[in-house]
Each structure stands twice: as C-alpha cells, then as structure tokens.
Amino acid sequence: MTKIFAALLLSLLPMASQAESFDGQVRATLLPGWRLSNGDHVAALRLELADGWKTYWRSPGDAGIPPSFDWSGSRNLDDVTVSWPSPDVFWQSGMRSVGYKHEVILPLRVDLRNGARDARLSGTIDIGICKDVCLPQRLTIQANLPAAARKPDARIAAAMADLPYRAADAGITRVHCQVSAAERGLGLTVALDMPGATGREETVIEFPDPELWVADPETSIQNGQLVSQTRVSHTSRAAFALDRSAMTITVLGGPMPVEIRGCD
Template identity: 40%
Template sequence: MCSLLLIAPALAAAQSGSVPKDVLKLTVLPGWRTTTGTHMAALKIQMKPGWKTYWRAPGDGGIPPQFDWSGSSNIRSVQFHWPRPEVTNTNGMRTIVYHNEVIVPVEFTPAKPGQPLTLMGRVDLGVCNDICVPYSTSFSATLSADMTKADPVIRAALAKQPMSAAKAGVRRATCAIEPISDGLRVTATITMPSTGANEVTVIEAPDQNIWVAEASSVRSGNTLTAITEMVPPSNAPFMLDRSKIRITVMGSKRAVDIQGCTG
C-alpha cells in the first residue's frame, strides 16, 4: 500500500496580496518499481486556472523549484524527468513555466534494493497569476517494492520530456569558455537540425547557486550558436566542467536535451 498525501502549504504574502489557500495542490503518484530496480513515481502539481509555476531553469524573472528529501529513507539518488515547459515573454522578460497542471516524474534509486522507500519531502517553488510569490509545501508517501504495474499517467508525462541529443540528431556540441570580471562567458556551438520556429536555448550550470544569464542564440543552417554568462556567488572566474553543462533547445516542433559539451 502507498500512502498519498497533500499537506496544507505555508503561504507567503506579497505586497500586492496573498496566495489563495486552494491555488495549488500537490499529490504524490506512487508509480512502480522498474525492471532496473529504481522506483518511478511522480509529483502531480495542480493549480487554479490561470496560475503557473516554474520549470527547473525558470529564467531571470522566475523562482526555481527547490526540493528537500532529508527526511526520507532508503533513497540513494533522485532523478527528475521534467516534461517540456512553455516559454513565455512578459514585459520583455522570458520565463519558462507550466500552466494549470504539470506531472513531474521522479525516479528514485533505493539504497537497499527490493525494500520500500519512505518519502518525506518539501518543495519551495514560485506560483504566479497577477503576482508571483514563493510557496512551500511538504509531502510524504511510502513506495512499496511490490508495485510493478506501470502508471499510464506517469508514462504519458515521461513521453513529454525533451528528446535526447542522439535521438534529435545532435552531431556535436562544443563550449568555449572565457573569463569575465565576475564569472565566465560560455559560447555553445551545436550542430543539429532546427527544432522549429521561435527557437530558444537554455544553458544551465551544474550548480544552481551559479546565476546564468538568458542565452542569446542564432542559427545558421544546422549550426546553432548560443552565448550566456555565468556568475557564481564569489563574483569571480571559476572552474567549470563542460561535461556537466546542460543545454535545452526548444522550438515550435520539438525540444532537445543536451547533456554536456566538449572543448
């Protein structure tokens, strides 16, 4: 048996108002134990019509979601499988969001294979309508190792992930890195077919504490060039592992997830 939960959130007030109590509901979908021994579950986030929350890399105007699993047991690692988000522009500022509802598959690797997982989690995220405010909620569940039937709802969410680089025909991704006064400038050059009109490139650092500017990008045939700047808390140049840079390219036809680049 799996216990599902939704706990009343701690609401944060904004100057122009506060979040309605029923604006967001978070449910743990228990999922199943996979053939490789991991457990595929999901977080279902439902919002009132017109409200939105942010993707893992929300843009300069967004609040990135932060998860804390410290109260959980039998968890060795956690991997999120984020569905493709929406790219919006408000007052000249790009944000990357989900409207109304999103199901985020979460894959857990047990520390003790074959044993149940106990989730005691907390998430801090941003929710927006006319105002944007931080929002926190806790959740818990027990995920049994006996659950082996795949959930079609979670499978559908997994199918909405950006394509892998290999599947999308990415032939090469290189990153040139140069120091700037307060960090690094990263120029990514990617050989890949177009993802469609209104192509947007998002570059992520391996450490969420590093601020990453909105990338500017230009395409010439099968070559996409994107430039961004990364600024760490120290406001100084730093060592950056290219293999851990993550690049997402989103266009009108598809989205592509590129894990790492070379020099």
C-alpha cells in the first residue's frame, strides 16, 4: 500500500513543483563518527526539517512514504545498518503516519572491508516529507570515515540512547499471538503482558517480507494486557505463510518505547 502511495506522489511531483518551490525543506548531512576497536565504524545520517515538516520512520504507516538507502557509491564498505530512534505518531485526516519532525539523527553501523583503513560513505537517500502536501525527496550525501577517528560523537550517542527498549528491559513477560481467518488475508492479535500500559499506546507490526501489508493496528487494554489487532494480506493476493517468530512489534506513546521480536 505504501509503495502504491509513494508511486502516486512521484507522479504528482512535477505538478506540485510548478505551483510552489519546496527547496530547502529538508537538509541531510553525514556525521563521520568514530572507528570501533573491532574495525567497524559508527556514523550517522542527520536530517534537519523546516518548521512544520516531518519525515518518516522505517515503517511509515498507510499515510507515509517508506525511506530507502543506496550506498553503492561508497569505498571500503561491506554493509550499512541503519538504527531508528523512537519516532512519533501523527494523525491527519483520519490517517496515521509514523516519523520525525524538526530533526532526527539515524545512527549507522558501517561494516568495512578493511577496518584499518579510511573509508568513504556515499549514498543516495529517498525519503518522504510532509506538511500540507507530501513529497518524495532524493538526497545525495557523502563523508570520509577516518580510521584514526576514535572519539565518540555525543550527538550520535544521544540518538543511540533514544532507541526503543528491548522487551526484557521494559518488563514484558509474555507476548502471545493469535492468527485467524480474515477477508483478503489473516487476522492477527498480539497480546502483551506489559507493566504500566495505559491503552493510549500505538503499536506498529512489521514482517521482513516486503510483500506483506499490515493494516494500522487497533490497540487497547483487554483483561489487563495491551492488545494489538490488525489484518495481514499479501500484495499479490496469493496465499502466504505468516512467520510469527520473524515479526517485530513496536510500542509507542506509552511509559517507554519498546521493540519486541517474535511472539509465542
């Protein structure tokens, strides 16, 4: 669903640009960070947004545009892992989106081919930004990653401290999933034994298969548990298997943000 939405926005972009210029609404820079003792490198992508604008988390919701990263122009690079600080939930015209406003720093764990040598991180970032309109943005960034850099960057460290808690750290003792038949897919109910839950939380459910579409869940307190109910379908409308052990559920808006992997 988000892929269709993003494609529609891309097709409308030239028309919007003729009416109003949106240059300068987002600025992207790479923070070069520091080299770890094992040869990996910690860097970060910094996104600064103009007042009133927001951008999206890794799972943006039905009203958002999913971000994507291409690091193919880099040197001395094997892989980059993006970490996602706890996002906010936005509601507009009855639709939910998940993301960030003002500024966000996304920590990057950079796996190098040779950890003793300098590296160059060069990327093309496709994101969506929204205010009164939603627009795709393509940003090009690059930075040198010196092997001699050893001092941690406090801005990146602060972003890493804002990552969601793990289930055990949040005191969650049980995660139970129930799957049922549903029109055009499967119904999925996730029940969490989560101390301090109020029922005002928002939940996001993800699966690694990009062809699975997960509806925005309804979240409530039932029998003392935090319960998230949603529907999962395949974009091709074909039959599919649901690997509950590969599921990620993120709880936002409660006493603490929590990210949970898998369920009973």
